Amino acid sequence: MSVPLLQMNDGRTIPQIGLGTFGISTEAAPEVIGAAIEAGYRHLDTAQMYGNEAGVGAAVTGSDVPRDEFFVTTKLHNPHHRRDDALRAFDTSLKDLGLDYVDLFLIHWPLPTLYDGDFVSTWRTLIELADDGRARSIGVSNFEPDHLDRLVAETGVVPVVNQVELNPWFANRQVEQANARHQVLTEAWAPIARGKVSEAAEITAIAERIGATPAQVVLRWHLDQGRIVFPKSADPQRQQQNLGAASITLTDADRAALDALDQGPAGRQGPDPATFDWLG
């Protein structure tokens, strides 16, 4: 199965479909992620917060696929925004992953109500990690337009991606527009709304008409709009189906039907980045 590569604003490329790993334990990871690698996944999304970097890394280093064919993302956990903490946490990530670099390192949450709202200093630490090459690319997650504007204005270094909640019920349009304005790629987390896609009549009708699964329909809707997706599945059959979204086709009317499901902020399933202050 061939997965498209997208070009990031630092010149590197990223596979447009990956595997989300939130909720996959370190113990389960080698088998679950091993099946995904077998199916063709090369892009893996983890985080310090998920407590599974050792398992994700073991799946990578234990496979027959060369390291440079993988694209591994991890994210800075919320208690570690201060420079020394962030550097230490990054070292621990590499050690746990068993890798000497990650392809992408993200600030997981901006935490505008903590650390005096100073996520710009945290970004400067990520810039150091990019400069020393151990984070090949750097980006952010859950950044609102004003957060992104501040980073760019105060450092001149533009994140390659902004990973945000985005699915048909929460289209997050203002954030996606801000990303586009800064040439930041949008990564959609909870891209299939944590399985809710299978229950929506508007989506199942399209899926039945074209002989696809509801998740494939929604993933194709994302891909058509240039987003990066990493649906999480621990099930080998669903992993394969999700990857198969790359080879189905939607009509303009199908995409419009999905666009019409947007409920604005009421459709959000996760926390609001403007107030999220969980340190873990």
Ligand SMILES: NC(=O)C1=CN([C@@H]2O[C@H](COP(=O)(O)OP(=O)(O)OC[C@H]3O[C@@H](n4cnc5c(N)ncnc54)[C@H](OP(=O)(O)O)[C@@H]3O)[C@@H](O)[C@H]2O)C=CC1
């Ligand atoms: N930056 C951030 O703040 C956040 C990042 N993330 C990242 O995004 C990834 C994806 O988001 P996530 O919250 O996991 O939600 P998803 O939208 O990926 O949904 C995952 C759920 O859908 C089920 N599922 C998977 N495939 C199918 C299918 N084809 N049909 C029906 N159900 C399916 C899974 O069950 P099963 O495993 O049984 O298949 C699981 O319960 C995370 O794993 C994580 O890597 C997530 C949240 C926040």
Ligand SMILES: O=C(O)C(=O)[C@@H](O)[C@H](O)C(=O)CO
């Ligand atoms: O999964 C993630 O990456 C998250 O950041 C979320 O789990 C988030 O921390 C959350 O939903 C907390 O309730």
